[in-house]
Amino acid sequence: MELGPKDIEKIAHLARLRIEEGDIPAYADNLTHILDLVEQMNGVDTDGVAPMAHPQDASQRLRPDVVTEENQRDHFQGNAPATEAGLYLVPKVIE
Template sequence: MALERSDVEKVAHLARLKIEDNDIPEYTRNLSSILELVNQMQSVDIEGTDPLAHPLDATQRLRHDEVTESNQREHFQQNAPATEAGLFLVPKVIE
């Protein structure tokens, strides 16, 4: 299945990924060949076969609704690119 340049641009936007203009042709080719590879799946009859999400079909455990972690905001925010008064700073969102 051959993708168009516009498909790649759309997917890149959905993924919030800025890709360089001159990389788009290569990505378009790569993605098309990957999709061609995975399209081998489409001819397989999987009627009545349930999807497998966890290899041992385990279900997600729930824990008791109790506080287990202490507040380590300052510690964790040491890795943040920009903070102020305990908040993460981003460019202005509301004009």
């Protein structure tokens, strides 16, 4: 499967990555190779093989439903560029 410049722009947009125009052919080439590898794996007979959700053969540990965290707002907000009235401020987003 061959990826074109449009595909690269779309993928970069979805991941919110800014890429240089001049780098697009190289990205397209690299990603196409990855897809080629996937295509190659698609050729393997996997009948009877359960899909792997995680490389570790283990299952999720559960924690008891107990509140263990205390309020550390001031501490965390010390790292934030802008806060007001306890809120984190970000550039205005309106749908």
